[in-house]
Every structure is written in structure tokens, then in C-alpha cells.
Amino acid sequence: xxxxKRILLVERELGDKLFLLIWLATIIQLVLIIxxxxxxxxxxxxxxxxxxxxxxxxxxTTDAYLAIQLAxxxxxxxxxxxxxxxxxxxxTEELVRRIRRGDSAVLLWGVVYLAGVLLSALHVxxxxxxxxxxxxxxxxxxxxxxxxxxxxxxxxxxxxxxxQDAGGQTASxxxxxxxxxLLKFIQEHKTVTAGECIRCFNLxxxxxxxxxxxxxxxxxxxxxxxxxxxIYTAG
Numbered sequence: 001x002x003x004x005k006r007i008l009l010v011e012r013e014l015g016d017k018l019f020l021l022i023w024l025a026t027i028i029q030l031v032l033i034i035x036x037x038x039x040x041x042x043x044x045x046x047x048x049x050x051x052x053x054x055x056x057x058x059x060x061t062t063d064a065y066l067a068i069q070l071a072x073x074x075x076x077x078x079x080x081x082x083x084x085x086x087x088x089x090x091x092t093e094e095l096v097r098r099i100r101r102g103d104s105a106v107l108l109w110g111v112v113y114l115a116g117v118l119l120s121a122l123h124v125x126x127x128x129x130x131x132x133x134x135x136x137x138x139x140x141x142x143x144x145x146x147x148x149x150x151x152x153x154x155x156x157x158x159x160x161x162x163x164q165d166a167g168g169q170t171a172s173x174x175x176x177x178x179x180x181x182l183l184k185f186i187q188e189h190k191t192v193t194a195g196e197c198i199r200c201f202n203l204x205x206x207x208x209x210x211x212x213x214x215x216x217x218x219x220x221x222x223x224x225x226x227x228x229x230x231i232y233t234a235g
Contacts, residue, residue, distance in 0.1 A: 014075065022072045026105050029065045032057040033112065033132050040125040057131035066138050073142050077149050106143045109136050179211055186221055187234040194230060 036056045113136040116128040182201060186192050198208045212232055215221045224231050 015079075018072045018075055022068055022105065025065050025068045026108065029057055029061060029135060030108070030112065032061060033129055033135070036129045036131075037116070037119070037125070040129070041119070057129065057135070059131070059134075062131045062134050062138070065135065069138065069142050073146050077146065080150065080153055106139050109139045112136070179215065182211055183215060183220055183234075186232055191231050191233050193232070194228065197232075 033056075039056075113128075113132060116125075116132050119125045120128050178201070182197060185197070185200060189196075194205075194208055194212060197203065197212065198205060201208070203211070212221070212223070216223050216232075220234075222233050224233070
């Protein structure tokens, strides 16, 4: 196994471990806050199971959750912005997409926070648990920064694509060997579909569409039609 593939495997393994860690931490923090909700709604619940009276999210658990979130999002942004010079853009985007699976956590915390606001407004509980507010604010802040980072990176790539070199070629349109092979295939066959590219090059659907979209955006090929009926031709 060459060095590039080893790097790619390490990146994938780290991304998967961080994905499991962020969801484990999310579940633990969520359970602590839900138990606190129950105790606020039905104080008698804690008397039935005395141990649960002491179960609650604390500043320590919230800070620990923040640290895990920062590690998770930091890994994703480092991969997005820097990746590896020896790993193709397709593989880098694939790694980011694998880590992105945890982004739905922000929706989860949004639902829980809105539930707290509703219960408080209806006077079912006296106030929203403090650690729920802190957790929600830190999750929204981190994912908002990630969104800004993603937008900035897209603008950078788009901006680089507008710079022409002396030969008239776009500076950022350098293709990987796999992409060059796909481009040659399209040039030879005049018109192809995504399905043909997937079958001939043994690509996943996401990877094939990413490569085709990249080549369309750089002007290497053209596309007509929509969805699976899209036809790709040499630019």
C-alpha cells in the first residue's frame, strides 16, 4: 500500500471515530438534560428513583461536549481547507462528506431547545435548564462558523477557477488521473450519461456526479438535461 492510500485510510478512520464520539457525547448530554426536564415537570419522579435527582447536565459535561464538538468540526474544516496534496479533490470531498454525517446534531438540539421554550411559555417548567441553553448556543455557534467556512472555501475555489494561466487554461482545473481518464472517455464517446460513467469506471454515484459537476464548472465538459437524463458532452 502506497503512502497516499495509507493517509487516506487514516483520514477515514479518524473521521469515523470522531463521528461515533460526537454522537455518543450528544446522547449522553441529551439524556442528562431530558432527565432534568422530567424532574422539573414531575418532582415526584425523583423521589421514586432518588439517584435521578442528582442526574443533570453540569458545566463540566457541557464544557466536555464543547471540546468534542470543536475536535469534530476542526477535523472537518482542516480536511476541507487543506486535505492532502497527494489526495485528489474527489477523495477530500468524500472525507468531508463522511464527517458531515454528524451535522444533524444541530437540528436535534434545536428541537429540544424549542421544546424547552414551549414548556417554559406554558409554565410547565419554571425556566429552561441553564445547560440546555448553553449547549444549544454552542452548537449553533460552531455550526454557523462551519457554514461560513464552507461558503468561504467555495468562493476561494470559484475565484481560483477564474484565474487564467498564460496558456489559456484555468489554473485550478488540473485534473487527477481518474478525472482525466473520465474526460477522455467523454471526448471519445461524444455524449455520455452519468450511468455510463459509473459502470465503465466502477464509481459510486456520489463520486461520479462530483467529478462530472467539477468538470462542468471548469468548462471541460458541458451538460444538458436534468437529473439522471442529463447528457454530458466534451466542452
